[in-house]
Amino acid sequence: MSSKRPAPEPPEPLSPLVDAHTHMDACGATDAESVTALVDRAAAVGVGRVVTVADDLAAARFAVQAAHWDERVYAAVALHPTRANALDEATRTEIEKLAGDPRVVAVGETGLDYYWPGKLDGCADIEDQVEGFRWHIELAKRLGKPLMIHNREADHDVLAVLLDEGAPDTVIFHCFSSDANMAVACVAEGYVLSFSGTVSFKNAHELREAAKMVPDQQILVETDAPFLTPHPFRGAPNESYCLPYTVRALAELRGQDPVELAKITTANAARVYGWL
Numbered sequence: 001m002s003s004k005r006p007a008p009e010p011p012e013p014l015s016p017l018v019d020a021h022t023h024m025d026a027c028g029a030t031d032a033e034s035v036t037a038l039v040d041r042a043a044a045v046g047v048g049r050v051v052t053v054a055d056d057l058a059a060a061r062f063a064v065q066a067a068h069w070d071e072r073v074y075a076a077v078a079l080h081p082t083r084a085n086a087l088d089e090a091t092r093t094e095i096e097k098l099a100g101d102p103r104v105v106a107v108g109e110t111g112l113d114y115y116w117p118g119k120l121d122g123c124a125d126i127e128d129q130v131e132g133f134r135w136h137i138e139l140a141k142r143l144g145k146p147l148m149i150h151n152r153e154a155d156h157d158v159l160a161v162l163l164d165e166g167a168p169d170t171v172i173f174h175c176f177s178s179d180a181n182m183a184v185a186c187v188a189e190g191y192v193l194s195f196s197g198t199v200s201f202k203n204a205h206e207l208r209e210a211a212k213m214v215p216d217q218q219i220l221v222e223t224d225a226p227f228l229t230p231h232p233f234r235g236a237p238n239e240s241y242c243l244p245y246t247v248r249a250l251a252e253l254r255g256q257d258p259v260e261l262a263k264i265t266t267a268n269a270a271r272v273y274g275w276l
């Protein structure tokens, strides 16, 4: 989602916040210095911690390094569902080793993506995705770490595979994008729903209804940066420092005070990622 639009201005600070899901490498961070600069920009507006998430093996190695470079950064590692066809034996061994690192707070992003097969060259087919999803579920349970789900147009099958395999104690649906019925189903299972900038898009009616259904104890906030920049900066590059825009939009939608919602989501992040 590269664009010529300038980076959004920093929002008014809103504290405390945790960016529950971002991709620092895709935001341009390459070394300890650029990682710290990115988190400094986030911290300046109240985003004190970030979880940087891998979608392939190179990104997984980077995420773990970044989490060791800066104590405000934590990692999640997995192969993205669209890359599940690369999950050979050597890759499984390395992902498993990386996932066991104490700075890794979740196995993800994994799940199912029914949008890209047939549209994207080399995209894993659905059979490979289901197999990869099952493997990551089993890994999360074995390590006792949360499972971070990517679900695109696969509501029914994501829930079915989780049920069949047996879900880990903590399941996070990152960038929740489904409707109110799916939100209710996830809440009933005890899953945690993380909302990104898409919830600020005025035309996202079903998603905005879904966001009202989630109890305080089961909600997180994220940027999924560099993607999904919140309103009114849609199309501009996203980064962790943009999170307060999304939290204010979500708070308005849910009829909550933004500071209260910030505290609630930060307490939830601390609980699910094991920072208590």
Ligand SMILES: [Zn+2]
Binding pocket: 109, 150, 151, 174, 175
């Ligand atoms: Zn995703």
Ligand SMILES: [Zn+2]
Binding pocket: 021, 022, 023, 053, 109, 224
């Ligand atoms: Zn992501």
